[in-house]
Amino acid sequence: MATMTDTTIAITRTVDARGSFCPGPLMELIRAIRESQVGAVIAVYSSDKGSKTDIPKWVEKAGHRLLSLEARDGYDEIVVEKRR
Amino acid sequence: MDEPLNLVLFSGTDDKLQAAAVLAAGAAALGKPVNIFLQYWALDAFRADKIGQDHGLAPEAGVAGRAAVDALARAGQAPWAETLRQAKDLGAVDIQACSVSMDLLKLDSIDLDPLVDGVEGVTAFYLNAGGGQVVFI
Numbered sequence: 001m002a003t004m005t006d007t008t009i010a011i012t013r014t015v016d017a018r019g020s021f022c023p024g025p026l027m028e029l030i031r032a033i034r035e036s037q038v039g040a041v042i043a044v045y046s047s048d049k050g051s052k053t054d055i056p057k058w059v060e061k062a063g064h065r066l067l068s069l070e071a072r073d074g075y076d077e078i079v080v081e082k083r084r
Numbered sequence: 085m086d087e088p089l090n091l092v093l094f095s096g097t098d099d100k101l102q103a104a105a106v107l108a109a110g111a112a113a114l115g116k117p118v119n120i121f122l123q124y125w126a127l128d129a130f131r132a133d134k135i136g137q138d139h140g141l142a143p144e145a146g147v148a149g150r151a152a153v154d155a156l157a158r159a160g161q162a163p164w165a166e167t168l169r170q171a172k173d174l175g176a177v178d179i180q181a182c183s184v185s186m187d188l189l190k191l192d193s194i195d196l197d198p199l200v201d202g203v204e205g206v207t208a209f210y211l212n213a214g215g216g217q218v219v220f221i
Contacts, residue, residue, distance in 0.1 A: 019160040023110045027170050030113055058113065 009067050009079055012040040018075050022050040026058055033064065033082050040082045041067065047075040055080070087216035088117040090209070095221060096125030098139045098164065099153060104221045105167035112175030119216075121209045122200065123182040126221075128189055130181070135165050135197045168199055178212070180204045 015032045017025035025046035032042050044055065052069060055078050059066045067079040089111040093104055108118045122130055129139050141150055157163075162170070171177045181196060181203045193203055 021156070021159075021161045023106060023113055024162060024167075024170075026113050027109060027174055030174055061114065 009041060011043045011079065012036060014043045014045070016045045017051075018045050018047045020046070020048065022048050023054065024048065025051045026054055029055060029078075029080065030058075033062075033080070036082050038082055038084060042080050042082065044078045044080070045072070045075050046078065051078065052076045086116075087214055088119050088212070090119045090121070090213040090216050090218045092121045092123060092209075092218060092220045093126035094123050095142065096127075096129040096139055097142050099141045099145060099149075100221050101126065101129060101139065101164040102161075102167070105164040105171065107219070108177055109167050109171035109174070112171040112177050115175060117176040117216075118171070118178070119209065119212050120177065120179040121182055121204075121206075122179065123185045124188070127181050127185045127191070130179075130197050130200050131189075131191065131195055132197045133195075135199075136163075165197070165199060172199070180209065182206065182209075 013032055013036060015028050017028045020028065025044055025048050029042065029044045036042060044051070046055070056066050056069065059080050064083045065081040067081055068077070070077045089107070091104055091108060093101065095101070104120075108120060111118050129135065141153060145153065168177070168179070179200050181200050183203050183205050186203055
């Protein structure tokens with residue numbers, strides 16, 4: 001079920017990877033992207049300090065789109081659109 | 085990114101195996117094939133009856149290092165075997181036991197955890213490595 005964030009991006013799926021360490025959050029995101037349709041919007045919650053650099057770099061290389069990256073309370077929320 | 089990452093694992097302590105598992109998982113996430121060749125004490129750590137046990141840390145860890153590693157584990161860091169399982173799920177990660185080390189440790193394939201895909205000699209390892217980097221841990 002789609003939910004809305006304060007940036008009004010419709011999230012298709014949320015991956016809560018808080019507590020997982022590098023490269024766990026990225027691996028969880030990749031799994032979610034593989035299971036999703038093109039156009040799906042996936043939000044990843046990560047408390048790993050590497051995710052805010054690693055995930056955007058992977059997203060660019062893999063040909064998807066980074067929609068937002070926000071620091072939340074003790075974690076980062078990274079929102080990605082599956083493009084292919 | 086087509087050339088594989090080739091990891092030769094020699095050390096059997098949990099810190100080095102954890103570092104290797106993270107390198108393997110990162111490469112797998114990028115779609116890079118990974119070949120892992122298990123020798124000596126690393127191979128011993130992949131025995132089915134030992135893989136879930138405590139394999140200690142490298143001597144330089146000391147008491148403070150031990151405490152730091154334990155704290156990360158309590159905070160939820162996946163054990164290295166689990167990280168490797170996830171990496172295999174994600175990409176092409178092939179784990180082979182060195183045939184000489186199998187003889188050294190008097191092991192048969194059946195003694196190894198299912199994470200290990202097979203037993204091969206060093207020549208097969210180099211042939212699979214192609215032009216990719218070889219990293220010894």
